[in-house]
Amino acid sequence: xxxxxxxxxxxxxxxxxxxxxxxxxxxxxxxxxxxxxxxxxxxxxxxxxxxxxxxxxxxxxxxxxxxxxxxxxxxxxxxxxxxxxxxxxxxxxxxxxxxxxxxxxxxxxxxxxxxxxxxxxxxxxxxxxxxxxxxxxxxxxxxxxxxxxxxxxxxxxxxxxxxxxxxxxxxxxxxxxxxxxxxxxxxxxxxxxxxxxxxxxxxxxxxxxxxxxxxxxxxxxxxxxxxxxxxxxxxxxxxxxxxxxxxxxxxxxxxxxxxxxxxxxxxxxxxxxxxxxxxxxxxxxxxxxxxxxxxxxxxxxxxxxxxxxxxxxxxxxxxxxxxxxxxxxxxxxxxxxxxxxxxxxxxxxxxxxxxxxxxxxxxxxxxxxxxxxxxxxxx
Numbered sequence: 001x002x003x004x005x006x007x008x009x010x011x012x013x014x015x016x017x018x019x020x021x022x023x024x025x026x027x028x029x030x031x032x033x034x035x036x037x038x039x040x041x042x043x044x045x046x047x048x049x050x051x052x053x054x055x056x057x058x059x060x061x062x063x064x065x066x067x068x069x070x071x072x073x074x075x076x077x078x079x080x081x082x083x084x085x086x087x088x089x090x091x092x093x094x095x096x097x098x099x100x101x102x103x104x105x106x107x108x109x110x111x112x113x114x115x116x117x118x119x120x121x122x123x124x125x126x127x128x129x130x131x132x133x134x135x136x137x138x139x140x141x142x143x144x145x146x147x148x149x150x151x152x153x154x155x156x157x158x159x160x161x162x163x164x165x166x167x168x169x170x171x172x173x174x175x176x177x178x179x180x181x182x183x184x185x186x187x188x189x190x191x192x193x194x195x196x197x198x199x200x201x202x203x204x205x206x207x208x209x210x211x212x213x214x215x216x217x218x219x220x221x222x223x224x225x226x227x228x229x230x231x232x233x234x235x236x237x238x239x240x241x242x243x244x245x246x247x248x249x250x251x252x253x254x255x256x257x258x259x260x261x262x263x264x265x266x267x268x269x270x271x272x273x274x275x276x277x278x279x280x281x282x283x284x285x286x287x288x289x290x291x292x293x294x295x296x297x298x299x300x301x302x303x304x305x306x307x308x309x310x311x312x313x314x315x316x317x318x319x320x321x322x323x324x325x326x327x328x329x330x331x332x333x334x335x336x337x338x339x340x341x342x343x344x345x346x347x348x349x350x351x352x353x354x355x356x357x358x359x360x361x362x363x364x365x366x367x368x369x370x371x372x373x374x375x376x377x378x379x
Contacts, residue, residue, distance in 0.1 A: 024307025121254025264289025
């Protein structure tokens with residue numbers, strides 16, 4: 001895709017978070033004869049910050065060259081690696097292609113990606129931003145070993161989020177482990193993270209306590225239960241908030257503006273960064289709100305930053321396909337009421353389209369995976 005520099009005013013940059021795979025095409029970027037000198041210092045800085053936090057030598061560049069993926073035992077290294085590669089990718093854009101990230105229309109990040117977006121936006125330095133999640137990484141990984149992630153979804157109407165939250169609270173009261181919503185993926189799907197057998201307990205009680213037929217699919221991997229009340233058990237939000245009191249920076253708004261997945265809005269100012277990041281730790285990620293706001297802002301290009309991003313690209317692709325299926329028409333410039341009236345096969349989407357017309361823009365938005373783009377260019 002050419003002309004990236006000229007499209008910044010209508011572009012949104014989206015930063016990925018932790019995943020079960022975190023290398024992506026980092027080895028190819030690191031082996032690139034022109035890019036290597038830019039990437040290595042970011043990996044060195046992140047390695048040193050990680051090593052100081054966990055008390056063990058860390059060499060992220062060596063891990064990448066070995067092709068050694070991260071796991072729960074190396075969760076801290078995964079956090080450091082992802083953020084370092086995100087910052088390096090943006091630096092490559094500026095140094096080799098004169099693309100100034102700060103001139104983009106907006107940015108947001110899923111989970112860890114929100115912190116990366118703030119670092120990229122000049123709110124704080126990478127080493128200071130990394131020090132907080134790295135200091136609690138072991139506790140997050142330990143909590144993950146007894147936690148299960150599940151996708152709750154409806155094939156019909158939108159989910160009743162309050163009913164889901166009430167059922168989680170009922171299960172928590174039993175004292176057999178905590179369960180909570182970790183992300184709102186779309187009006188008809190969300191993520192749950194629960195300890196012990198709480199996900200199974202939720203599934204057993206769904207038909208009794210929830211007002212519609214729902215489906216719950218458990219994920220095979222273990223995920224740190226960030227963005228849920230499970231992290232209260234290790235006092236992770238309070239400990240992080242105390243650390244952030246003395247963290248340098250965080251006294252200016254980001255450039256470009258960063259949409260917070262805590263609030264689902266452009267909420268960051270020069271005063272509230274620490275407050276929002278403290279809430280980020282245990283509040284669900286409002287991904288659907290970010291998706292809609294991106295479309296409502298008139299974004300024409302979404303640039304996905306980081307190694308092998310998957311969740312957010314898949315979300316926009318799925319929405320685009322759903323909108324196309326619901327509003328099939330010969331001309332996208334002439335979508336009429338008749339087409340909207342036939343949007344009945346996906347009730348959650350049919351209900352939202354008249355109220356949130358920006359959803360109609362989903363098929364028109366282009367997506368770019370930044371690491372792929374960088375490797376396709378000749379700097």
